[in-house]
Amino acid sequence: MAKMKKLKFKAVIFDMDGVITNTMPYHFDAWLATLASVGIKVDCYEVYKREGQDGLSTIRELYQKQKRKFDLRQALGLLRQKEELFKRTVKIKFIKGARPFVRLLHKRKIILGLVTGTSRHEVERIMPKDLLKLFAVTVTGDEVGKSKPNPEPFLKAVKRLKVRKSDCVVIENAPFGVTAAKRAGLFCIAMETSLPRKYLRQADLICKNFSGLKKALNI
Numbered sequence: 123m124a125k126m127k128k129l130k131f132k133a134v135i136f137d138m139d140g141v142i143t144n145t146m147p148y149h150f151d152a153w154l155a156t157l158a159s160v161g162i163k164v165d166c167y168e169v170y171k172r173e174g175q176d177g178l179s180t181i182r183e184l185y186q187k188q189k190r191k192f193d194l195r196q197a198l199g200l201l202r203q204k205e206e207l208f209k210r211t212v213k214i215k216f217i218k219g220a221r222p223f224v225r226l227l228h229k230r231k232i233i234l235g236l237v238t239g240t241s242r243h244e245v246e247r248i249m250p251k252d253l254l255k256l257f258a259v260t261v262t263g264d265e266v267g268k269s270k271p272n273p274e275p276f277l278k279a280v281k282r283l284k285v286r287k288s289d290c291v292v293i294e295n296a297p298f299g300v301t302a303a304k305r306a307g308l309f310c311i312a313m314e315t316s317l318p319r320k321y322l323r324q325a326d327l328i329c330k331n332f333s334g335l336k337k338a339l340n341i
Contacts, residue, residue, distance in 0.1 A: 219332030
């Protein structure tokens with residue numbers, strides 16, 4: 123990880139899955155079982171690199187990759203099946219160092235935002251109330267017209283935070299999230315919590331973990 127000059131920022135916008143909550147393995151297991159029911163095999167990279175994307179787009183792309191005809195009715199059924207399986211199996215776990223880092227920023231009067239492709243209902247179920255209340259703004263997947271890699275979720279967060287783009291830092295862990303942040307004109311730090319750095323090269327900075335992130339930000 124390269125050293126950098128102290129980054130000046132007033133707000134930090136976090137992704138949730140794979141950055142704060144260690145829920146991506148459960149998303150993968152749910153996708154794996156659901157897609158297997160229609161004869162489609164995927165590995166974790168196929169799922170992780172699409173994190174933040176709406177589910178229908180994920181199914182459409184995987185169908186195209188395997189040269190299968192996309193059927194909207196079937197896709198909607200598969201998406202419901204995947205979400206129900208995820209809800210039944212997910213266990214609330216956290217990325218090491220994520221919660222202390224969030225609390226440290228809040229203590230230092232940094233404004234916090236949360237941008238996730240997960241629905242608000244699921245966010246409120248997964249995130250502990252004492253942690254969620256530290257975020258001044260949350261933008262969830264069911265509150266945007268276009269999901270990552272479109273910049274809309276981050277642009278909406280910046281507007282609600284009432285800060286300049288130049289005063290914001292985004293913490294992401296997936297290519298679509300990084301792309302969305304960069305398209306929104308924001309400085310983006312990618313974490314290697316789900317994928318190796320070769321998938322994250324569009325980010326302005328890549329850190330292995332929160333310990334490395336603290337050092338990079340000089341905090």
